Amino acid sequence: MSKPQTIVVLGAQWGDEGKGKICDYYAKDVDYVVRFQGGNNAGHTLVVNGEVHKLHLLPSGILHHNKRIVIGNGMVIDLKILLSEIEHYKNKGINPNLLISERAHVILPQHIISDGQTDEAKGKLAAGTTRRGVGPCYADKMKRVGLRIIDLLNKKNTLAQKIKKYVGDVSLELNQAINQGKKILFEGAQGTMLDIDHGVYPYTTSSNTTAGGVCTGTGISPKKIDKIIGVVKAYTSRVGQSPFPTEATKKDANYLRQKGNEYGTTTGRPRRCGWLDFVQLRYAQRINNFDCLAITKIDVLNGLKKIPICTKYRYKNKTITEMPADLEIFRQVKPVYEYLSGWPKTPFPHLPVNMKKYLQRIEKEMQVPIKLISLGADRKTTIQC
Numbered sequence: 358m359s360k361p362q363t364i365v366v367l368g369a370q371w372g373d374e375g376k377g378k379i380c381d382y383y384a385k386d387v388d389y390v391v392r393f394q395g396g397n398n399a400g401h402t403l404v405v406n407g408e409v410h411k412l413h414l415l416p417s418g419i420l421h422h423n424k425r426i427v428i429g430n431g432m433v434i435d436l437k438i439l440l441s442e443i444e445h446y447k448n449k450g451i452n453p454n455l456l457i458s459e460r461a462h463v464i465l466p467q468h469i470i471s472d473g474q475t476d477e478a479k480g481k482l483a484a485g486t487t488r489r490g491v492g493p494c495y496a497d498k499m500k501r502v503g504l505r506i507i508d509l510l511n512k513k514n515t516l517a518q519k520i521k522k523y524v525g526d527v528s529l530e531l532n533q534a535i536n537q538g539k540k541i542l543f544e545g546a547q548g549t550m551l552d553i554d555h556g557v558y559p560y561t562t563s564s565n566t567t568a569g570g571v572c573t574g575t576g577i578s579p580k581k582i583d584k585i586i587g588v589v590k591a592y593t594s595r596v597g598q599s600p601f602p603t604e605a606t607k608k609d610a611n612y613l614r615q616k617g618n619e620y621g622t623t624t625g626r627p628r629r630c631g632w633l634d635f636v637q638l639r640y641a642q643r644i645n646n647f648d649c650l651a652i653t654k655i656d657v658l659n660g661l662k663k664i665p666i667c668t669k670y671r672y673k674n675k676t677i678t679e680m681p682a683d684l685e686i687f688r689q690v691k692p693v694y695e696y697l698s699g700w701p702k703t704p705f706p707h708l709p710v711n712m713k714k715y716l717q718r719i720e721k722e723m724q725v726p727i728k729l730i731s732l733g734a735d736r737k738t739t740i741q742c
């Protein structure tokens with residue numbers, strides 16, 4: 358393939374794969390960085406020159422000089438949070454070159470209240486939302502009673518007036534940019550298993566986190582997407598509820614959580630941790646058709662003797678190789694593990710032999726090449742293959 362003009366970066370698991378760092382890596386070579394779904398339920402942590410940045414609404418391009426950053430129509434916006442993020446970067450001397458879709462929906466105070474109430478009322482089916490009002494805002498959008506940025510501007514709303522200069526037609530500008538040969542990075546939030554349609558419903562978020570969401574969330578055609586990169590964390594984590602077949606024992610989960618600093622960027626909640634799940638990852642590959650993979654946080658596995666990878670599930674006496682839609686089945690499946698040999702810590706940028714074998718096993722199973730490996734939080738710890 359000639360050099361891709363449009364690149365999509367997506368989470369292949371349950372979110373928190375380290376997409377922020379991978380987006381930041383690609384952002385340096387593009388003109389636009391675009392978010393297309395979700396809201397401030399997302400949290401991208403980036404470490405640049407030792408400084409930690411936590412982004413919730415603004416695309417990661419904000420940390421690169423002079424990129425056009427875009428909030429697509431598929432996003433839901435809490436204006437107070439957006440204004441405070443803009444203010445935060447202005448105070449650091451960064452004036453965001455920002456475009457916000459006039460069609461994006463606005464999170465209202467009642468959405469935030471109802472988010473908590475609805476989640477609590479759902480009992481065992483509660484996803485454990487981030488309580489940012491994201492689900493109720495999307496629900497109003499689908500019921501066609503929502504308020505879009507353009508509607509608030511027409512109502513002369515004070516907060517909306519403050520962002521007026523950034524508001525415009527995202528689909529028009531992005532399509533023109535593509536025609537002019539500009540490069541665009543589409544930055545996914547959350548992950549494949551949190552997709553409203555393809556995730557573990559109802560333990561999902563409320564938007565399409567998978568490849569199709571790029572088109573509906575920005576107004577560009579699928580024919581305009583050149584390359585899709587799947588971000589796979591070297592193990593699995595999950596914030597909030599849902600069956601999680603490869604969840605590790607308490608001791609192992611604590612180990613991964615401590616070493617991987619697995620605490621929610623948005624809510625600070627400890628993340629549930631477990632092993633790689635090939636049933637889940639093959640599914641992510643099928644839904645998204647990744648062209649290549651970026652593997653993150655593999656350094657967290659340094660020092661383990663054996664590393665389990667789930668290759669299939671057992672359900673009663675049957676073998677299951679595809680993600681079941683039936684929650685009752687998914688709750689009861691048992692992972693079947695293959696054990697790979699671990700490796701000792703090796704000085705960066707050398708990769709231990711067994712780490713390479715672990716990476717090759719992922720490539721073989723997903724039938725996709727690995728192009729990036731991330732061995733730490735800082736920008737400098739990324740290896741291109």
Ligand code: IMP
Nearest residue numbers: 372398399484485486487561562596597
């Ligand atoms: P909501 O998106 O706040 O409605 O939450 C729905 C589910 O998605 C909950 O289980 C959340 O923990 C999860 N979730 C939402 N955003 C993220 C994220 O950025 N990373 C990981 N999990 C998330």
